[in-house]
Amino acid sequence: MxxxxxxxxxxxxxxxxxxxxxxxxxxxxxxxxxxxxxxxxxxxxxxxxxxxxxxxxxxxxxxxxxxxxxxxxxxxxxxxxxxxxxxxxxxxxxxxxxxxxxxxxxxxxxxxxxxxxxxxxxxxxxxxxxxxxxxxxxxxxVPAQIGDYTDFYTSLDHARNIVKLIRPDAIVSPNFHWIPSAYHGRVSSIGVSGQQIRRPFGQRLKAGSQEPELQACGRLDYELELGIFVGTGNEQGTRIPVESAEDHVFGLCLLNDWSARDIQSWESAPLGPFLAKNFATTLSPWIVTMDALAPYRAPWTRSEGEPQPLPYLSSAGTYESGAMDIQLEVSLETRETRRNGMSPTRLSRTSFRHQYWTVAQMVAHHTIGGCNLRSGDLLGSGTISGPTHGEAGALIELTEAGRAPLKLPNGESRSFLEDGDIVVMTGWCERPGYARIGFGENRGEVTPAKWA
Amino acid sequence: MxxxxxxxxxxxxxxxxxxxxxxxxxxxxxxxxxxxxxxxxxxxxxxxxxxxxxxxxxxxxxxxxxxxxxxxxxxxxxxxxxxxxxxxxxxxxxxxxxxxxxxxxxxxxxxxxxxxxxxxxxxxxxxxxxxxxxxxxxxxxVPAQIGDYTDFYTSLDHARNIVKLIRPDAIVSPNFHWIPSAYHGRVSSIGVSGQQIRRPFGQRLKAGSQEPELQACGRLDYELELGIFVGTGNEQGTRIPVESAEDHVFGLCLLNDWSARDIQSWESAPLGPFLAKNFATTLSPWIVTMDALAPYRAPWTRSEGEPQPLPYLSSAGTYESGAMDIQLEVSLETRETRRNGMSPTRLSRTSFRHQYWTVAQMVAHHTIGGCNLRSGDLLGSGTISGPTHGEAGALIELTEAGRAPLKLPNGESRSFLEDGDIVVMTGWCERPGYARIGFGENRGEVTPAKWA
Missing domain, CATH: 2.30.30.230 (Fumarylacetoacetase, N-terminal domain)
Structure with a gap:
């Protein structure tokens, strides 16, 4: 950089x-x-x-x-x-x-x-x-043959928002403060902007019921993320040190981690999300290189009371310029807004600079046990939510799990996504004295469930 | 079949x-x-x-x-x-x-x-x-280019054994009885029999401590599984019905899902295992076809008190011959036994017929939300443990999380795997009036941790 x-x-x-x-x-x-x-x-x-x-x-x-x-x-x-x-x-x-x-x-x-x-x-x-x-x-x-896709969980604001929805007095899992947490995702269903997302069927457990039922997802959501393409990998049994981790990263794109919240809450214990996520993931077509992003780096800090990372996740580079000030925005088009020629509604606006863990830390942690990354592997940043309400990167946070539906300017409201909705993500960087560079668009359209 | x-x-x-x-x-x-x-x-x-x-x-x-x-x-x-x-x-x-x-x-x-x-x-x-x-x-x-690897969790005996180790009064997650649970695994680190497994580094939390430390894994384990190779896939947004699911399966091999238990217990909440599993997975070289396995099918039953599966996981075929009576055995060679020319020690012996969920149910569930499988995708059965103690498919079960080390005939003992240990898995089918067919061997050797 x-x-x-x-x-x-x-x-x-x-x-x-x-x-x-x-x-x-x-x-x-x-x-x-x-x-x-x-x-x-x-x-x-x-x-x-x-x-x-x-x-x-x-x-x-x-x-x-x-x-x-x-x-x-x-x-x-x-x-x-x-x-x-x-x-x-x-x-x-x-x-x-x-x-x-x-x-x-x-x-x-x-x-x-x-x-x-x-x-x-x-x-x-x-x-x-x-x-x-x-x-x-x-x-x-999709711009590379993706060998493995790993989805991280690196926004403390997102983690806090989600935990609060489950129980107001609950706390974020203690390991969040020490580990750039992640799980492996699905490669086969990754598509590129313009992808049509069929509303998935899945098991869900109705409140008060003991027996699940098979239903079309009733709580379909997006997650605003960045996708990180691995440029060069490492041999199995070796690690990529945090100091050189960014040399292994080619660049970033916009990623929508579509999520079926009702399926997720029933299936996720103890192995994590599976069918709630693996029906589709959408990428923007353009990968903005780490070189292009160099002017928009930002210092990375730990709030008071937060632990400093273990040495293998820590380097001078991590602190001085580990963060990236990438501006992000999510908008919604509905069948109604399209029919009436209205502008999409902006749902949130945030920056990647708020993430608790950096890209270099994700790479260093991923390989600390000897797991081999390969050229073209994809890492998801995890949902990017900033500290204030309007900066949340998913509907479940913005609508408090559906309890506080969003009002759209045309009178419609949304708890979760409806058929025909198009989620549009955009991203850009700007800084005085430098050019404004953009990521282009990541669009995905929800289509009705179909028993096929 | x-x-x-x-x-x-x-x-x-x-x-x-x-x-x-x-x-x-x-x-x-x-x-x-x-x-x-x-x-x-x-x-x-x-x-x-x-x-x-x-x-x-x-x-x-x-x-x-x-x-x-x-x-x-x-x-x-x-x-x-x-x-x-x-x-x-x-x-x-x-x-x-x-x-x-x-x-x-x-x-x-x-x-x-x-x-x-x-x-x-x-x-x-x-x-x-x-x-x-x-x-x-x-x-x-590795016999195919694996696009995605999914690891299931389908042995109720294994699930019960694990839960008991955590808390004697705990119960298996309620969704286990309804869902062939699974999570996505790592493709890049899958190798074939003969693989050398470097003991991974990772974060672990010592009992009584608030702060994790980075250490070489102290509780390295194997998991006895079968690997299931997908023959033909499905289009994204469609499902594979349980009735025809086996037509999409090419065959089975032996799979060792190496597991770092100390890393696993600290990292797994809330997203499931990640570095605890992704450093290596070993397959046997030969895939025994579903056609070859046809004579060794067995009826599949639900014990009294267990719920019958939802219709999308249920078919006449599932009940009549959904199970497979595949005999499985795990043995251990140590540096000592090799030096002295002793036979490997048998650690456990079980059959795949005890699994709570069938291969067809795994395929049907995997695709019920529209996730696309592709030719060459790999499914792991999850640890195969039978109902009795000697049928457990992992050391953590056999040694009660290390509290009851195994005594080997040569006087050595094992709580977990030590450097130089070779885990050997074998499998075969036999039935009166039919040939005895085998899976060959799945061998993997633990090598010392190395800061590389």
Whole structure:
């Protein structure tokens, strides 16, 4: 994590859409995803978002005069998953980032064709333009072949909110203060923004009843999380020290950990959530790299009375800049709001900087027993809730387990999600003197239960 | 699940080692695995165990006159993982089983070369012999690319044993009687028999202490389980009905769910076990098919006072032959017993027929919320413990959480596993009028903790 010229706020692209005030994808961002032209039989392949375009990395490797590690890296991206590119490590990731920054930066080059500049070892803008595909014309897939997905539980505010709902005098499990808690999640049902989420059936126990019944979920919820893609892994039986843990992380995306609360409360003892979570998980298509996030790091602190972490979770880096100030927002579209052309309703707004445990601590803890991470593995941050009510990352917290339904501006109300609801998550970073970079959108639509 | 001529106990092979009384792999078994010649750079590929040999399926497809679906199936096996073969479904699995049975059956054919029998559409024994590799010359890998690994918790005897250790008056969680409980496990650390298990580090809380410490695991344990390989999956948002669930299962192997009990007790609330389990899981190399297991099915019953399952977990098939009488045994080798050339010590002996939930119920429950299974996914049965003390599937049960150490015949004692211990699991089926078929061995060795 270091600042360099790719974070220079004054840098502009010759691609005008990358310089627009509201784009999530200015030249300083350069997030990675996997795409193809919508509805075609083209192969999915790696690309980088810039303005309203996708840079087709395989096409760029074929067409442009990339050099050395950057061309190898671009070719490694020209596949349906970014695993091989991830596995090349931070030097290769950075080489490609720097090359893309240089190629797409406005440097006084005219729009002249490459013929007029053949003596220069840099492709002309006309060549580069042929490697662009409009984002409006593409569809995305999950950007890596995910070997394992681990979901953490790292927001103390979320943990406190949940515990209070169960019993006002209950306390958060003592191990929360010592362990970046986690459990293994389901890989097969992970999808990308635009995913349709069929309301699941499952067992639930009605209040006062001794016998469960099989029903469509009546308390469907979202959870606002960040997804963390592992870049490089470790051998089984070894650990990743907290000091170097971030070198193993490629980048972050938005993650919706859909949750069936009624199924969850009946099934979860003693092994944790299973069917309540494994029917679907939705990712945003773009992975914002750790390099792009460098300017938005924040100090990480422990409130008074909270224990300091054990040495294997502690390093100077953890304290100075372990947190990340990533702004997050969840909005809801309903069938009604869409029919009436109304704006989505904002449900919450928070920042990732409130998390009790850092990304480096998650990685270090995950491997302390010798568990091997692999390139392309996914970690979920756990629900991100800030300290105030409007910062809660799930409906169960916002509505006090349904007891205090949310009123929407159009008169509708919500205790939990209804069929046709679309949950939209967005994220961005901003800091004076630096660019505003975005994560794009994570959208998922609830469809009715179906006995199929 | 049907009986046919491949279950005929009188059938013998022209390969003599397949007819020996003690072989786990007679002609009636034909289990699948993935192998290569030890220490070579050969590609791993699918094979079938017969006597003391491995039938190299790719070589067989190239060399012998296989027909139709059987040759397609054999070619699909000629890869480092059996996923594509699994995905072909039960008709293809059966076609290959029947073809192998016919080719390797002693049918009065002499050992004459194929030249003398060229008018017949069956390869000569000399051709088939060239497709055999001695098991003593091969090494194995995990037999499929596992997309997701789910570990169940389906032995009521195990659940009762564990609960009693915590508090004598405690009861098994009420949902146990309604749900084939499960949680997602770790794929990356799954290995095959022969795996070395490095003793993990992890947080543990000493009795009476408020603050955990990082230590090498002091209570390392095994868990005796069966691994269940998913043959064909389901689309996300659909379910697999219990009536057809077994058609989606390819077969079973032996599984050791290594467990760090001290780490487990501190970390598991509220999300379930994580680092206590994810450092390693060991599989036996051979998958015994559901077809081979057909003669050893057993009725499945609910004791009086136990609730009948909800309709989605209930079918005539579940009751009549839902259980499987698979004999299981765990033995321990120590550094001392090896040094002195002593036999391993048998720690327990039980049968899979005691499980509270069936394989079909596990599959049906897993998908009732629309979670998609994929070819090659692995389900663990959960620890298999029978009703009596000597049938417990883990040391924590056998030694009452270490309070009653086991005495070994050589004077050693064990509360939990020590460095150098090798846990050996074996399994087999037998029934009057049918062949005795085996699972082979699942061995794993504990190596010392290392701060690496």
């Amino acid at each position: 270091r600042l360099d010229h790719t974070h220079d706020v004054t840098a502009k692209s010759w691609l005008e859409s990358a310089n627009l005030k509201d784009t999530p994808f200015p030249l300083q961002n350069l997030p990675f995803g996997v795409f193809r032209r919508t509805g075609t039989a083209e192969g999915f392949r790696g690309g980088v978002a810039l303005g309203d375009q996708v840079i087709d990395l395989g096409a760029l490797a074929d067409a442009a005069a990339l050099h050395g590690l950057a061309v190898e890296a671009a070719r490694a991206c020209a596949k349906p998953g970014l695993n091989q590119f991830f596995d090349m490590g931070p030097t290769a990731w950075r080489a490609l980032r720097h090359t893309l920054f240089a190629l797409f930066k406005a440097d006084g080059r005219s729009q002249s064709s490459s013929q007029h500049r053949s003596q220069l070892d840099t492709p002309g803008i006309d060549v580069l333009e042929k490697c662009l595909v409009a984002q409006s014309d593409v569809e995305y897939c | 049907r009986l046919d001529h491949t279950h005929d106990v009188t059938a013998k092979s022209w390969l003599e080692s397949a007819n020996l009384k003690d072989t786990p792999f007679p002609l009636q078994n034909l289990p699948f695995g993935v192998f290569r010649r030890t220490g070579t750079a050969e590609g791993f590929r699918g094979g079938v165990a017969l006597g003391d040999q491995v039938i190299d399926l790719g070589a067989l497809a190239d060399a012998a006159a296989l027909h139709g679906l059987a040759v397609e199936a054999a070619r699909a096996c000629a890869k480092p993982g059996l996923n594509q073969f699994f995905d072909m479904g039960p008709t293809a699995w059966r076609a290959l089983r029947h073809t192998l049975f016919a080719l390797f059956k002693a049918d009065g054919r002499s050992q004459s070369s194929s030249q003398h029998r060229s008018q017949l559409d069956t390869p000569g024994i000399d051709v088939l012999e060239k497709c055999l590799v001695a098991q003593s010359d091969v090494e194995y890998c």
